[in-house]
Structure formats: structure tokens, C-alpha cells
Amino acid sequence: MQSQAKKPSIMVIPSDNWCQIEGFMTSYDNLGTVKNVPDYRKALQNSYDLNSVISKVGELMADRGFPLVDLERILKKIELDQARQSMKMSENSGASLSETPMDILKRVAKADIIINLSWKVNTTGPKKSISFNMQGLDAYTGKQVTAASGTGTPSFTADVVVLLEEAVISYLDKFNEGLMNHFEDLFENxxxxxxxxxxxxxxxxxxxxxxxxxxxxxxxxxxxxxxxxxxxxxxxxxxxxxxxxxxxxxxxxxxxxxxxxxxxxxxxxxxxxxxxxxxxxxxxxxxxxxxxxxxxxxxxxxxxxxx
Structure with missing residues (x-):
């Protein structure tokens, strides 16, 4: 019998909105329709802040006992162009089998929860603060199971990681409580x-x-x-x-x-x-x-x- 004290595994990714604003998008052909999706590989290669922020949120979650799945490691195992390959279609059913880049990422990572993260640095005179938004999504259904958002106290530091930790820390326990409530529901139902x-x-x-x-x-x-x-x-x-x-x-x-x-x-x-x-x-x-x-x-x- 598996212990219900087990915690869900998580993977932290930048939100679609953050990738769009920062210009980290790509496109692929989904059965003849061009779709725009986040380019996580490009984002990780070109944004030092993203790497630092993902590491910090992962560290905060790991400190609370949540197993981590590393986005960069998973991206090295898969090729996004697999999503451009569509499978044969049955003439009778009219149905097709294809996976989006996100489908592939989720399937390979096998994390229980995807944390979508976005943030913005605010400047007020010599002080800075961070506004953030975190969504905890069930990796199987894409449904939101918990969320947190807020703005940290203005500080003289310019370090994004420090600002983020100060902003997130007071919301984290309630966020994690939502994750655990969802995971307990999975055990039950x-x-x-x-x-x-x-x-x-x-x-x-x-x-x-x-x-x-x-x-x-x-x-x-x-x-x-x-x-x-x-x-x-x-x-x-x-x-x-x-x-x-x-x-x-x-x-x-x-x-x-x-x-x-x-x-x-x-x-x-x-x-x-x-x-x-x-x-x-x-x-x-x-x-x-x-x-x-x-x-x-x-x-x-x-x-x-x-x-």
C-alpha cells in the first residue's frame, strides 16, 4: 500500500504569457494548422533570469519535500519537431493521432503537477519589487488545482531571485496546501x-x-x-x-x-x-x-x- 503522505512531483515552466512577452515563441504545423507555442529551449538558453527563477522556485518546493523534474533535462531528451509529424488518419473515424510539443513534454517528464510561472519587475524610484503569478496545473488534465499571485515589498536589491523569494514565500504554504489537497483526491478518486x-x-x-x-x-x-x-x-x-x-x-x-x-x-x-x-x-x-x-x-x- 502506498503512503498517502507521498507528495506530487512537479516541473516548473515559464508561462505562455511570459514567453510571449519576452519573445520566446516558436511555431509548428499541427495537421495543416500553424500553432504558436513557447520555445522553452530558446528561453533557457537566452534568459539568465529564467534559469535562476526556475531554480529558486524548485529549491523552495524541494525544501518542502516535493520531488522535482528538471525542465532543461527533459528538453534534452525530446525534440520538439516530433510534434510536426502527424500519424495516419482513419478514413472511417475521421480521427487523428498527434501530439503537441506540450503533450510530448508532459509525457516524457511524467510530473504530476506543472507549475506555470510568470513575473514582472516593478521599479519605484530606487526600489524594486516583483509581481508574480504561479498556477499549479494537473499534468494529466491541464486543470488548475492551485494558484498564487502577489507583489513583494519594494527593496533596494536588484537581484531578481531575491525579489522573487521575498514575494513568493508568504504565499507558498497555501499554494502547497492546494497541491496536497489535489494529490489526496487523486489517491481517493x-x-x-x-x-x-x-x-x-x-x-x-x-x-x-x-x-x-x-x-x-x-x-x-x-x-x-x-x-x-x-x-x-x-x-x-x-x-x-x-x-x-x-x-x-x-x-x-x-x-x-x-x-x-x-x-x-x-x-x-x-x-x-x-x-x-x-x-x-x-x-x-x-x-x-x-x-x-x-x-x-x-x-x-x-x-x-x-x-
């Missing part, structure tokens, strides 16, 4: 995410094909929605948003933080490893070939008929 099931045009079966399970015959989409999902979600919590012969979508899917590793042990569970269990179920029960693909941390796409 599970991580939240989404599952999309698609059928490729070369598949011999679709979601309305009938199969026998436990002495009953039913369409595959009903077997998944009424049998597999309730038995493989925490407290049977999920919503079915769409269901047809070629696509089935589930949202607000709750899975436990830890699960069976396949050999009788326990492992940290994410949506990719959870989705593999459905791949195994389809193969073992019905000899259906399928493939799982993660989209960030909180969404998986399962495709039937092409592997």
Missing part, C-alpha cells in the same frame, strides 16, 4: 483522463461486431463500455461521450495511481499502461489486434485493426 477507441479502415471487425463473453453475445462497443470500463476504472467512474461503429470516446475516466505490474507486483499507473490492459483484453478474449498510443499523459488512443 484516481487520476482523470480520456480514452479514444478507433477502427482503421483495413480492420476486419469494428465496434458493432458481435462477440461472446461470459455466455452473452454483444457488440464490441457494449462489451467495452458496459463490461471492461466499469471493472477497470476506480469506483467505475467514467463518461461515454460518443459511440459508433468506428469510434468510441470516454472522458472523465478515473484510474488508480497504482496498479498490477502483470507479475503480481505493484507499479505506478498512467493512462498508457492502463490502456495496454485493454489491448491485452481484446487480444486474449477475442483475438483482436490493436495498438495503444499516448497523447500527452492524460489521453490514450486505441486503434483496432492496425499494429
Amino acid at each position: 484516481g487520476r482523470e483522463g480520456a480514452l479514444v477507441i478507433q477502427v482503421w479502415d483495413d480492420s476486419e471487425v469494428n465496434l458493432e461486431s458481435e462477440f461472446e463473453l461470459k455466455g452473452r453475445t454483444a457488440e464490441l462497443k457494449r462489451i467495452i463500455g458496459s463490461y471492461w470500463m466499469p471493472r477497470n476504472t476506480l469506483k467505475g467512474r467514467f463518461s461515454q461521450d460518443e459511440s459508433s461503429a468506428y469510434i468510441q470516446k470516454f472522458s472523465q475516466v478515473r484510474i488508480p495511481l497504482y496498479g498490477d505490474d502483470g507479475w503480481g507486483g505493484e507499479m505506478a499507473l498512467d493512462f498508457n499502461s492502463w490502456g495496454v490492459q485493454l489491448v491485452d483484453f481484446l487480444k486474449n478474449e477475442f483475438s483482436i489486434v490493436s495498438k495503444i498510443e499516448p497523447v500527452g499523459l492524460g489521453e490514450v488512443h486505441l486503434t483496432i485493426g492496425n499494429k
